[in-house]
Amino acid sequence: MSDDKDVKILAIESSCDETAAAVVKNGREVLSNVIYSQIDLHTLYGGVVPEIASRKHIEKINIVIEKALSDAGMELRECDAVAVTYGPGLVGALLVGVAEAKAMAYAAGLPLVGVHHIEGHVSANFLEHPDLKPPFLCLIVSGGHTHLVIVKDYGKYEILGKTHDDAAGEAYDKVARAIGLGYPGGPKIDKVAKEGNPKAIDFPRAKVDEFPYDFSFSGLKSAVLNYLNQAEMKNEPIVQADVAASFQAAVVDVLVDRTIRAAKEYGFKTVALAGGVASNSALRAGMKAACEKRKIELIYPSPIFCTDNAAMIGAAAYYEYMNGVRSGLSLNAVPNLKLGER
Amino acid sequence: MITVLAIESSALVAGIAVVNEEKVTAEYNVNLKLTHSQTLLPMLDEVVKMTGTDLSQIDAIAVSGGPGSFTGLRIGSATAKGLGLALKKPIVAVPTTQGLAMNIFGFDGLICPIMDARRDQVYTGIYRNTREGFSVVSDQEATGIREIVGNLNSLGEKVIFLGDGVPVFKSVIEECAKVPFSFAPENLMVQRAGSLGLRGIQLFKEGKAVNAADHAPDYLRPSQAERVRNEASKHDD
Numbered sequence: 001m002s003d004d005k006d007v008k009i010l011a012i013e014s015s016c017d018e019t020a021a022a023v024v025k026n027g028r029e030v031l032s033n034v035i036y037s038q039i040d041l042h043t044l045y046g047g048v049v050p051e052i053a054s055r056k057h058i059e060k061i062n063i064v065i066e067k068a069l070s071d072a073g074m075e076l077r078e079c080d081a082v083a084v085t086y087g088p089g090l091v092g093a094l095l096v097g098v099a100e101a102k103a104m105a106y107a108a109g110l111p112l113v114g115v116h117h118i119e120g121h122v123s124a125n126f127l128e129h130p131d132l133k134p135p136f137l138c139l140i141v142s143g144g145h146t147h148l149v150i151v152k153d154y155g156k157y158e159i160l161g162k163t164h165d166d167a168a169g170e171a172y173d174k175v176a177r178a179i180g181l182g183y184p185g186g187p188k189i190d191k192v193a194k195e196g197n198p199k200a201i202d203f204p205r206a207k208v209d210e211f212p213y214d215f216s217f218s219g220l221k222s223a224v225l226n227y228l229n230q231a232e233m234k235n236e237p238i239v240q241a242d243v244a245a246s247f248q249a250a251v252v253d254v255l256v257d258r259t260i261r262a263a264k265e266y267g268f269k270t271v272a273l274a275g276g277v278a279s280n281s282a283l284r285a286g287m288k289a290a291c292e293k294r295k296i297e298l299i300y301p302s303p304i305f306c307t308d309n310a311a312m313i314g315a316a317a318y319y320e321y322m323n324g325v326r327s328g329l330s331l332n333a334v335p336n337l338k339l340g341e342r
Numbered sequence: 343m344i345t346v347l348a349i350e351s352s353a354l355v356a357g358i359a360v361v362n363e364e365k366v367t368a369e370y371n372v373n374l375k376l377t378h379s380q381t382l383l384p385m386l387d388e389v390v391k392m393t394g395t396d397l398s399q400i401d402a403i404a405v406s407g408g409p410g411s412f413t414g415l416r417i418g419s420a421t422a423k424g425l426g427l428a429l430k431k432p433i434v435a436v437p438t439t440q441g442l443a444m445n446i447f448g449f450d451g452l453i454c455p456i457m458d459a460r461r462d463q464v465y466t467g468i469y470r471n472t473r474e475g476f477s478v479v480s481d482q483e484a485t486g487i488r489e490i491v492g493n494l495n496s497l498g499e500k501v502i503f504l505g506d507g508v509p510v511f512k513s514v515i516e517e518c519a520k521v522p523f524s525f526a527p528e529n530l531m532v533q534r535a536g537s538l539g540l541r542g543i544q545l546f547k548e549g550k551a552v553n554a555a556d557h558a559p560d561y562l563r564p565s566q567a568e569r570v571r572n573e574a575s576k577h578d579d
Contacts, residue, residue: 044571051412052567055558058416062423062555076428099417102383103424107397163517209550329383 007321008072010079010104011314012065014097015089015117016047016143017041021059021068022310023079027318028126032071033304033311036060039184046183047173054092061100068310076108083317086114086327087337088144094333102329113317114327117308118339119147119155121274123319124305126310132299137268140258141283142275143169143186146215147339148258150266154319157340158261161213168251169277171217175224175247179240185187189244190280196241198249198282202225214256220250252286260290273300276307344546345400347425348539349386351378351418352410352438353457353506358385360395361404361438363543368393369536378417380424386421397429400552404542407435408559409465410457410483415559426554433557434542434550439482442505443469444537445530451500451522452479456507459484464507465562466490468497476544484562487511491518500524504531 001015006025013020013176018037023031038056042048069076084101098114105112122138134154140147146168148161166174174183181192203223208214226246240331263271271291277283278300291298305312325342343363348373352355356378359369368389372381390397396478405422408415422433425549440453447473457465467482468490487507491514494501503515504526515523545551564572 045567048564049567054416055561055565058419058423059558061420062427065427066555074556091415095413095415096420099379099382100427102425103421104428106383106387107428221354273555306466329387330380332377332379 003135008318009081009083009314011083011310011317012097013085013310013313014057014093015085016308017053018308019057019064020310021065021103022314023068023072024314027088027315030067030127030311034063034068035063035309043183050090050092057093058095081111081113081321083113083115083313085117085313087334089117091333091335096108098333113320113325114331115313115316119316123315125272125299126315127305129299134269136272137263138272138274140274141277142169148213161258163215164208165216165218171221174221178225178228179243186277189248192241193197193245193248196245196327198245200242201246203246203250205250213262252282256286256290263296270297274307279303279306344543346402346404346539347400348404348542349418349422350406350533350535350536350538351414352406355533356381358389358541359535359539360393361539366536371534378414382421401511402432402434402538404434404436406438406441406538408438409562410438419559431552433554434546436538436541437482439467441538441541444541445534446502447471449502454501454503455505457505458507458510478552487514488518495520506532
C-alpha cells in the first residue's frame with residue numbers, strides 16, 4: 001500500500017448497552033460516529049440486562065451502521081477494512097457485532113480486524129490529540145474496568161495496576177443505588193456531589209499490599225453501606241449530597257494517587273484518561289490539579305468519546321491494521337479477553 | 343428463477359444452503375455442539391467456493407427467524423443482516439418450526455415439530471405439507487407438551503412428530519396421544535438448511551421478504567427480566 005493512501009475503517013461496537021458504528025480515517029479523523037444508547041431501557045431494571053441489550057443490538061445494528069456510512073458520505077466498498085469489538089464485554093451483545101461484522105466483511109471482500117474494547121478506550125485519546133504518540137501513561141476507568149497502563153506503543157500495553165474487586169464505575173452504581181439515586185450511578189453521583197461537602201465523611205482510601213498501583217473499591221463501598229446502616233439505626237437523617245461527595249472524593253483520591261505515583265516512578269510527562277468514568281468532573285478536576293502541580297500534561301477525550309463508541313474502535317483498529325493484524329471468519333466473541341491478548 | 347441463501351442456527355444445527363426453485367444446489371448441516379459464531383461463516387465460505395455461487399446474484403437471504411436459542415437466533419440473524427447490508431439483499435425470516443415441518447412431505451396427516459424450550463415447554467406448531475402446498479393448521483407458539491398433544495387429540499388426525507423435543511418428550515407423547523402417531527427418522531429429525539431455504543422461497547413469493555435493517559428474530563418469549571417485571575406489575579394492580 002502506498003504511503004499517501006488514506007485508510008478508512010468502518011468500526012462496530014456492541015459490547016454492552018450501546019450499539020455503535022463509526023468511520024475513522026487513518027486512526028485519527030472521525031468521519032462519522034453514531035451511537036444508539038439503550039440506557040433508558042435498562043434504567044427500568046436498575047442496570048444493564050444482557051438479554052435485553054442483545055435484543056436491542058440486533059434490532060438497531062444495521063440502522064446504526066447505515067447511518068455511519070451515510071454520515072461519512074461513503075459506501076461500504078469504499079472502506080478499507082471492517083473493525084469490531086470482540087471482547088471484553090457481554091457475550092451475547094458482543095456476538096451480534098462480531099457476526100454482523102464478519103458477514104459484512106466477507107460479503108464486501110474487506111479485511112476484518114477484531115479489536116479489544118479497552119484498547120479502543122485508550123485509543124479514543126488519539127481522535128482529538130493529533131500529536132499524541134506512545135509512550136504515555138493511561139488510566140482507564142469505566143463501569144467494568146479500572147486499569148492503569150503504560151501505552152508502550154500502538155497496541156502494546158504494560159498493565160501496572162488493576163482492581164482487585166469492583167471496578168470504579170461498579171462502585172458508583174452500587175453506592176448510587178444505596179443512597180437512592182438509581183442507575184446509572186456515575187453521572188448521578190457526580191451531579192449530586194457538586195452540592196455536597198467532600199470532607200463531610202471520612203471514607204477509607206484503600207491500598208493493596210505489595211501492589212502499589214492496584215485498586216480496591218469493595219471496602220469503600222462497604223464503608224458507605226455501613227455508614228448508611230448506622231445512620232438508619234440511630235435514626236439520623238443522611239445528607240445524600242455529602243455522602244455522594246465524600247464517596248466520590250475517596251474514589252478520586254485513590255485514582256489520582258496511583259496515577260501520579262506511577263507517572264513519577266516511570267517519568268511520564270503525559271497522562272491520559274479513558275473510559276466512561278473519564279467524563280467524571282471530579283476525576284478530571286482532581287487529576288488536573290495533581291498534574292499541573294507536577295507539570296504533567298493531562299489529556300482526556302470529549303465525553304462522546306469516553307462513553308462506549310465505535311470511533312475509538314476505529315482508532316485502535318487502524319494501528320492493528322497497519323501492523324498487519326487480520327481476523328479470520330471464525331473470530332469469536334471473548335467476554336473476558338485480557339488486555340494485550342489476542 | 344428465485345435463489346436464496348439459507349442460514350440455520352436456531353438450535354444445535356448449524357446449516358448453510360443455496361436453494362433455487364428447481365434444486366438444492368448445496369446443503370451443509372452440522373449437528374454438533376460447536377459454536378455457531380465460529381462455524382457458520384467458514385461453512386458459508388466453503389459452500390460459496392465449492393458451488394461458485396455469486397452472492398450478488400441471489401434474491402434473498404432466508405434465516406431461521408425464531409423461536410430457538412436466543413443467542414443462536416441472533417448469530418444467524420446478525421450474519422444474515424450483515425450479508426444483507428453488504429449485498430443490498432432482503433431477508434426472509436422463516437418461522438423455525440415451519441422450516442422444520444418442510445423436512446416432511448406427502449404425509450397424509452399433521453406435521454408437528456417440537457423443539458425443547460426448557461422450563462417444561464416446547465416451541466411447536468401444526469402444519470400440513472402435501473401436493474396441495476404447505477399450510478399452517480396452528481401457528482407456532484411456546485406451550486406445554488401436554489397442551490399440544492391435547493390439541494392434536496381434538497383434531498383427531500394422525501400425526502408425525504419431529505424436532506429436538508422428540509427425545510425429551512417421547513414418553514409423554516406415548517402416554518398422552520390418542521391419535522395414531524409416529525416420529526421422523528434421524529435424517530429428517532432436526533433443522534435442515536435446505537428445508538429452510540425451500541420454505542424461504544415460498545415465503546419470498548408471498549411477499550414476506552423485509553429490508554435487512556428491519557429484521558429481528560421472533561423469540562416467542564420475553565426475556566427473563568421482562569417476564570419478572572411484568573409479573574411484578576401484575577401483582578401491583
